[in-house]
Amino acid sequence: MFALNFNNTTMHIFYGKVALIAYLKTIKTENSSVGFVPTMGALHQGHLALMQRSLNENDDTVVSIFVNPTQFNNQEDLAKYPRTLEEDVRKMRTLSDKIILYAPTVEDIYEGHTVSQSFDFDGLENQMEGKFRPGHFNGVGTIVKRLFEIITPTNAYFGEKDFQQLQIVKKMVEKNHLPVNVVGCPIFREPNQLAMSSRNERLTPEERQEAAMIYKILTEVKEIFQTKSPEETIEFVENSFKNNTKFELEYFVIADESTLLPIDHKNKDKNYRAFIAVFVNSIRLIDTISLN
Ligand code: PAF
Numbered sequence: 001m002f003a004l005n006f007n008n009t010t011m012h013i014f015y016g017k018v019a020l021i022a023y024l025k026t027i028k029t030e031n032s033s034v035g036f037v038p039t040m041g042a043l044h045q046g047h048l049a050l051m052q053r054s055l056n057e058n059d060d061t062v063v064s065i066f067v068n069p070t071q072f073n074n075q076e077d078l079a080k081y082p083r084t085l086e087e088d089v090r091k092m093r094t095l096s097d098k099i100i101l102y103a104p105t106v107e108d109i110y111e112g113h114t115v116s117q118s119f120d121f122d123g124l125e126n127q128m129e130g131k132f133r134p135g136h137f138n139g140v141g142t143i144v145k146r147l148f149e150i151i152t153p154t155n156a157y158f159g160e161k162d163f164q165q166l167q168i169v170k171k172m173v174e175k176n177h178l179p180v181n182v183v184g185c186p187i188f189r190e191p192n193q194l195a196m197s198s199r200n201e202r203l204t205p206e207e208r209q210e211a212a213m214i215y216k217i218l219t220e221v222k223e224i225f226q227t228k229s230p231e232e233t234i235e236f237v238e239n240s241f242k243n244n245t246k247f248e249l250e251y252f253v254i255a256d257e258s259t260l261l262p263i264d265h266k267n268k269d270k271n272y273r274a275f276i277a278v279f280v281n282s283i284r285l286i287d288t289i290s291l292n
Helices: 015-029 045-057 076-082 083-097 106-110 126-131 136-149 161-175 198-202 207-208 212-225 228-241
Strands: 002-006 009-014 034-039 060-065 098-100 155-159 179-183 245-255 272-280 283-288
Touching: 009 083, 015 060, 015 098, 015 136, 034 045, 034 136, 045 060, 045 179, 060 083, 060 207, 098 136, 098 179, 098 212, 126 136, 126 161, 126 245, 126 272, 136 179, 155 161, 155 283, 161 179, 161 272, 161 283, 198 207, 198 283, 207 212, 212 228, 212 272, 212 283, 228 245, 228 272
Parallel strands: 009 098, 034 060, 034 155, 060 098, 155 179
Antiparallel strands: 002 009, 245 272, 272 283
16 A cells, blocks of 8 residues: 555555555445446546546545556557556545555556457447447456456446447346446536546547537537438538548447447437547547437
């Protein structure tokens, strides 16, 4: 364990699971609750909002910072993923010195065997991110399951920007009978409405401004979808990107919110959601909006 002293307060930082598990044992009581926010660091306002919610709703809060190699299908993306531990700690301490940080090494998590377990998420894994990032959700399932086993949280907080990930984590918890309540939290946006993401740090200031178009299109989609078919709505999005030389559309999908299957017609009893992935140079940005 590593304890940071600051104005007579101490924040607990653990780099290894053995010490973390031992520490959690000393603070947990039968009726106390532990909130958990898993992250890959490069913290932004969206992460801090998840942490604040956990602090409000639980006796103790654990945050993990771990860039999980098994969920990256693109090695360049993994290598370039921002790693800013010191700055992250500073940001967390603006919320509370009571946050317990787990920042493990790859060895501590994978114990020399850095591979994913194979999961069946009832098909949720075959759409969108799963289709374009092969193996991604096996990597996410592997790390989240391992972190849940180490931390044994009462509540775990995930952002809705990665809506497919949120549904998959809920499915993993259900199928493995894990005693944790998975809480989905609203997307945090920059002042220009770009969804907050650690990858935004890699955009130039100009690209970051222009990326506002992603959410602008999604709000237009929501409007258009009220009167037009899914096919016409998709056509509108594809046309919006056709002449854009800076932003390349990877996918735009309108899907049933519970199955994540793309739809070709509307049914008024169902909830729908639009999902988008866009490349700006080699930086991949995703966003989503509820269409109901
Ligand atoms: O959403 C993320 O940052 C990651 O996928 C997660 C949940 C921390 C697992 O590595």
